[in-house]
Amino acid sequence: MIITRNSLLIFILLFNCALAQKKNKAVAEVDAVNPLIGTPAKGKGGTMPSVGPPFAMTNFTAQTRENKMKAMPYIYEDSTIHGFIGTHQPTVWMGDYGYVSVMPQAGKLAVLPEQRKMKFSHKEETAKAYYYAVKMHDKQGGSVNAEMAAAERCGMMRFTYPASKESHLIIQGINVNMAEDDFHNKSNKRSKLKGYIYIDTLNQEISGYNPDRTAYNLGPELPNFKGYFVLKFNRKIKNYGVWTPEAIVKNETEIYGKRIGAYISFPTKKNEVLTVKIATSFISLEQARENLSREIPDWNFDDVVQTTRNKWQKNLERIKIDGVTTDQRSIFYTAMYHTMLFPREFSEYGRYYSAFDDQVHKGISYNDYSLWDTFRALHPLFIFTQPERVNDMISSMLQMYKEGGWLPMWPNPAETNIMIGTHADAVIADAYVKGFRGYDLNLAYEAMRKNALVPPDHDTKSWGYDRQEWTGFEGRTGLSYYHSLGYVPSDKTAESVSRTLEYALDDYCIAQVAKGLNKTDDYKKLMKWSENYKNLYNEKTGFMEPKKYNGNWGGDTKLSFTEGSPWTYLFCVMQDIPGMINMMGGKEKFAAKLDQNFEGGHYAHNNEPGHHYAYLYNYCGQPWKTEELVRKHTRENYLNQPEGINGNDDCGQMSAWYIFSVMGFYPVTPGSGMYALGAPQFPALTMTFNIDNRLRKLEIKANHLSEENKYVQSVTFNGKLLATPFISHQELAEGGELVFAMTNKPQLHEK
Template sequence: MSLLFCEVISAQQSLPKIHKDEVDFVNPLIGTAITGFAKGLDGGGTMPCVNVPFAMTNFVAQTGESKMGRMCYQYEDKAVIGLLATHQPTVWMGDYGYVSIMPQTGSLRVLPKERRLTYDHKDEIAKPYYYSVKLKADAKTSIKAEIAGANTCGMFRFTFPAAEKAHLIIQGINLNPELTDWANDYKSRLKRLKGYVHIDTVNNEITGYNPDRQSAQLGPELKNFKGYFIIKFDKQIRKYGTWDNKIIKKGSEEQFGTRMGAFISFKTLANTQIKVAVATSFISLDQARSNLKKEIPDWDFEKIVKDTRNNWQQQLKVAQVNGVTNEQKTIFYTALFHTLLFPRQFSEYGRYYSAFDDKIHNGESYNDYSLWDTFRALHPLLILTQPERINGMVKSLLQMYQEGGWMPMWPNPTYTNIMISTHADAVVADAYVKGFRGYSTKLAYDAMHKDAFEAPDGDMQKKWGDRDLWTSYEARGGLTYYHKLGFVPVDKVRESVSRTIEYGIDDYCVAQVAKSLGKTEDYNELMKWSANYKNVYNPATGFMAPKNVNGQWSAKPDSGFTEGTKWTYTFGAMQDIPGMISLMGGEKPFADKLKHNFNDGHYRADNEPGHHYIYLFNYCGMPWKAQELVRQHTGWQNFRNAPIGINGNDDCGQTSAWYIFSTMGFYPVTPASGLYSIGAPQFPYIALNLQNGNKLVIKAIDLSAQNKYVKEVRFDGQLIKNHIISHEQISHGGTLEFKMTSVPQKD
């Protein structure tokens, strides 16, 4: 009997007598461990940030010097080096425009390794709306650090012990060449960048800017980019200074540098509290000041906490669950929390800085789209849970096209050539197919058409390696070969097999919009290209395989894949599942190979390319197998209420979105199809509040540890026979009712 459903059986006995709101079940520490469920697996890459949903700036305790490949907070760390206003979206992308503040007693120590203070997790509280930790100031005393956060602004509250010397250390930029590795090049940034701070004793504040982008080597230069900040104190600044690297200048009011900041010093009595308000902006200091007046007009720390808590509660109560334990609710609502963080709002009350033309614009903007990951489940989930944001998210991608020439692959906050294909096409097309029209459809089609039809600059001269230093935008690298040969050749372009398959997914998506707009010639061409995946299927081995430019199979059959193997990608053509089944000899051979993928340990639940694989059993006559695997993979082996609680990187909410869809009982296998593949619900009751006041109620009758199979499923009383339900049906609300059984339905 699974642990999950041992808990379900006793759910009624263990449900709390005291009412708890949905937000009370969120545990932001889930997924914060850098280590994964097993050796060689990554942790969740999440952080216990404090802010409103989709906030521009996240406020978090910084446990180490962040860079691409290292989160600002890692659960295994034993110390804190600052409270950070961060824009790092996930572990494999960089922070930018950041600033941190660190409390301290005793002698002044400014560099991160010197100022670090240890802590114990038992002295830590993490909520979406509040964070606190006790830092060990010395052997006998501690400093309590607390965080409240809004959208662009936050407040820190420090409670000091009695001390003759106490300090607050501000770090405005951190270009540390000691952090150099294969993913992080500091040479160029050290030559070009300088941060700035200014201490204003009249207005009792420190202002400055940080021009650093940790992923700058992967994108174009931005001469005007700056993360502006204003730091205000409720205690009068009297003793102060600035620092750059190891040089401390007491009494200095201004500092430029590559690893620098400021400090204020004071004497404290026991339990002296100091509040620090932090405002951020990518537009200007004036805008940061305006943001602060809107979000934190006074020094009421508790009001910020309360307002942000209410904001999260409003967003999280989009889903109500019943009949499950508190542990299950915690996993579910934490997953939902993780889906409401990215892409981040990038506009500041009607204006935004564009990292695509390096200018200020009027309008709404979002940024930090992890598109290779999130086109699969996160964006489809947001269509259900956050419909009011969808048009803005689409418009933001189209603005990037207008301002930079292409929609992005992984904006951070400008172009980076990370991962493969132009999955903004899938996001825009899926929104279009599902009825969203709050943007220019002509502009949207122009942007998608360019991705599908136009090769990037220098296409045939470049290998397009992942994380290559920036030369130009990659778009669909190798597209010239893809169109000419029907595949991307492995001896000319890296990750060629994965590219061939994923370009076909996006071609299918663009084709659906072309068809709707009456562009028949484009539609036919795109649909032809969407079948190019068949050209990298090797019938002799039964796997997708790399081909050379001369059409011969490569002598290295395991080359040409992105974050995976031939097992990871052989079932990857989600846009044409009947075509894949036919290619592999029919339903039985297809199902047999798919079973081997799972039974022999090839399936990787911890990475995105296989997120739809469970549901492929619906298409080859084995829906009961999909139901069995949904139970297995939504359980403890992939999701737990613990820091090591997400099997693999959450990737800006994608893995969490997969979990939520799978728990509800359906999944968007093919983007821009308007269809969901039905699995098996894992909770007895889930209600989803949709747009226009509609409600989707999902019931699993007789669900139990043994009853993991679906006997029948009905939508508003009508029997569903093909394991498919449309977005059109779901979007209007209704009751999706599953009758569960212990017997797999193999007929």
Template sequence: MRRHAVLAAVLLLVSGSVVGRAACAEDLVDVVHPLIGTGGGPIGYGRTMPVVTPPFGMTGWVAQTRQSGHPGLSYYHKDRTISGFAGTHQAALWMGDYGDVVIMPESGEARTLPAERALPFSHRDEVARPDYYRVVMGAGGQAIRAEMTAAAHSALFRFRFPAGTARRVLVEASRAGVTGGVRVDEAKGEIAGYNPRRSDADLGPLKLPNFRGYFVVQFSRPATMSTYPATPAPDRPTGAFATFDAGADDVEVRVGTSFISVEQARDNLRREIPGWDFETVRRALHDVWQEKLDRIAVEGLSAEQRHIFYTALYHALLYPRSLSEYGRYYSAFDDRVHEGDSYTDFATWDVFRAEFSLLTLVAPERIGGMVQALLQDYRQGGWMPKWPNPSYTNIMIGTHADSLVAEAIGKGFAGFDRALAWEAVRKDATVPPDGDGTNDWRDRKPGTPYEARGGLSYALRLGYVPADRTAEAASSTLDDAYDDWCVAQVARAVGRQADYEHFLRRSLDYRTIFNPATRFMQARNLDGSWAGPDVGWTEGGKWVYTFDVLHDVGGLIGLMGGRDALAARLDRYFDGDYNWHSNEPSHHVPYLYDFVGQPWKTQERVRAIMRTEYADRVSGLDGDDDCGQMSAWYVFSALGFYPVNPASGIYMIGSPLVSRARLRMGDGRVFSVVADRGAAEAPYIRSATLDGVPLASPMVAYRDMVDGRTLHFVMGAKPSRWGASWVAPGAR
């Protein structure tokens, strides 16, 4: 196949559609710094990895500086050796990998254990990009240069070995403690196998005997092949070697992956990387990223801010991970292969807040398929998952797939079964999980049924989850109230008015754990008594969770005693250093000043968080990115708005860091943001208009964005009274 034909084919297969837009003047892929968040430091540790893969790619490829675990990622910036290049499916530090494969070039003596084969490297000899990774490993004349690029299910490596030495490529099918499978075929120049490892297998109810991560590895030149160990042993890794004659030419390696079969891995590779043209594959991946990043064009940011912004967008576009393999997918909910498309690695407790909302703007063509994937999981496993990895894991609380479904329906997305959506969210809200009366649903408790809404059997009677029966009860009560509001929206959309009114009433049950004596949310026991103030929280405490009423801020204002009272509590929260931006429950809190007539404080707080919690450095994310949520917060906040209640389709106004932004919507329309004097010295909004009409409230709607309107801010150096007269619905 000629070069241009190969390029066209790879572009189609990497992205799922032909890129029909000419490259813009600026190379936005150059602006992304994938090393942001990969190491600790003054700001924090974002727990990201510099993976090479397309947006939503099934397999990400990353230098392995350590073996992953839970907790533990394949790459950590402070490490100084590399023991391989992993085809990883790990979504976050606290989630394990599954079905991974590792490739490692070696010279000299064959070494199989990671600690033995690891080679030193320096970050000075490292290039990390969304479309390409390069590193030099080893010392002096014995150094090996490794390069890699990728497509959705495959990767292409190029290794340059030291002259005059034996050249060898190790393929690790499975690590010690896992019995994988591997076979060699010298005539075909191929190593193939599978890895059954699923690190989180003990966290959910499904055993999945058919689960495998399959791979096919092919080489650009003839090789002598062998497997290891000579005698299979559970305490030794399993894999194979391809050994080449000594020489000065590069060795190229291409790898196909699949969750369906070795044959499907081979077919994925044939479709995506049919030849040995490294630069063509890299260019195809580059162009897919360029098109996606160009969905948002911004002006007015400093060089550092641009790096943070587009790296955040890169991180947000990695998840959820596609499981589709050209019309088929493996389901980790019934352990079978199905026709159609699917996705996994939805960290719903995290991403419902802003990440999914961002995807509705920058990847609208994916939303219907993502929601349908959750509904397929429901049909095949009995429930929509909390955080599939790739199956049920029982990690975190609530059933926030309800929010994703409600947001997609509210914004008018199609491509999924609405009747099935109602059935799924109604089950979340009305059916307690098996064993609910005897299980306390502690986080990561092994051997439990699917958790769903842990404690729901009590909440249906009491209006709250009791802390002396269920772990994380106070947070669950609040999260369930929001999810009930989302279920109500789905009910209304499918014409179930009585159910809409029922779940809308139930969404007010958050009030059952508001302690009027302290004006804090507080867990209650089964007998109605108050539990301790520090009991029953999920990755937070009373200060954060008292504000966790995303769907009824007006009602929260009433409980607090009015707008001034809530504003004073917000002041104490921020001035007392209770804000915990490194974890998701706090992400909406600075935007609550919009609801109490003090939007200039939202503008101050948001700007301060962008300035202090994000940076263009390896420690530039203060907390787990959690499948793009931390990054999505920055993207929204830099644009000047944020989805406090994501399923409502309403975005609260903050303080635009950009001077101009252009969001290309799915139908080709463009939503524009203009901020006169939107620089660091002018963070306050003096006035705001939408298509020239003054904004009546500090908010903008998704419908305005889809219609391609222009949001225009006039900024100033001092606080103004803009937005102070608006009263939140329901505020008393």
């Protein structure tokens, strides 16, 4: 940890850690989090060591490179830092927007990222969910210490300088770098974007706005979109200027352009500290200032650290684990941390900017929903870990429907049409079936029904390829064919097999809401469509295959699947698993095909379509194989090291799979209200949750769990023996005791 003259922070951290060890014989849950897990480019985890409370609107992190779609701001393998950025980039395959960054410097002023970068070592770096610190070294042998903390919409940084006649803080307000090798720059649309910075020497602040969206070509035009920022300092602004790539202009107070910044300069004594507060807003500069006054009203850095730490601890301790190793503890609570980052809060104390109609509204808002990924496990996990947010997250999607005409697919912050399907349907249906009603239910059904029945613009004219430039909402492209033919044809629409299968799942989910609302005709129609997956199963080959408009098999296999192959999507039918098993020849043949999938190396845990596959053995009488695979993949794909996530975490989905799997149950079918059992990986776990203003506790025990005892002999819930490897949400939501008796031999029968 970096030592500064202000030792209060260090004392607080050490005291809390010592207290936690004394009370719990383990570090507090929040201090078990390792934000560096998932940050290397090699592991493709797509995470960053950001600081800030759960679901923060703005993430503050060290910046090791110019981020873009394909690169996060922080990459573990990098050896230099060129800024500390307030970013809104949710994951490596999605864009940043409305960002702002700062960078300390001693010596001759150099403003561009490649000029101002300084070397650092992970040995001189501390990364916590609530605090980040690093020591950076320049080419002249000098060093600057940086510390960072954050609230929901505002950050606070403390830079400790060396003795220097000339020290600086460089501010970058926008970075539209068209020279960057990014295929989203090739349309040249971003080149027209320009930001603004103003140095106010009277009020001692630097403010501005940034209209950049690095995924600009994927969404609609948004004339009013801006990421506003206000910076305040604990010293007066005396020497200052602005800059562009072409020039540094001293004593100038304004700059307007697409790659611009400002700076302040001052002499420093050894260990002199500059503290910076950064406020962000998507509404206005005035709102940014209000956010700052609410969240960081004074200059007490340590208070910000402690407040954010307390928020994380309160959220993380909702699941307590016992009998685990230090590594298991760190892996688990880092996974929890990753599940509490997205979707991000997007409202600002009762108001929010909507990128769906480019206006400001009253209300609560969330954004950056990676729905193709997160409908599977993340949103079902929120039912237990974040029940107070579930209704607001659904209401936020309904607001997007009202303001833009459709439920979102992948907003960033505007719709981008990324991935396929309309899986907001699955998220809403799952919450509905599990008893959540704190949103406009009639509006929700209207929006879901539109997804199922109304073809989007350009439905039969658009090929719908991945990351296609914006021409309108894509939604269920090929829906007209899906209705008339019973499938999406491979010679008319991209990713046709995956689309057919996922549209069928979403139809099932909507049908469950229709059933609950007594919409009998809709229910029957939707359930019939939910069986459309059968139209693409080729009995001769034993795979889901592309089919042309004329009804003949055929089509480009690679282009007919989303991020995968015929193996990737063979078992993707979640909504009718018994029907899928019968279609494939019965339980024995189905299990044999599953064996081929796992034993033949076809299963890819690093991508989401197969995340439920390990649990399918429960449905064909071989639950012990599920238990083996849960043990295998919770260990192989999750490690307590930087390259500790096998594949992109995708806004918490990979981590949510891990949490469910080590607990011993998994939500295979959204909207069903049922969980498939697996095998718990910890001796004891207690989950506390509050639903309908009633605090409940679910205790999960794995009796006799050991390296050898990885199989489940029997399961009881509140003393009652479970006859099958399934349990309902209704039972678990009441709380109680779920006890697994573990053994060293597979139980060769259905539990």
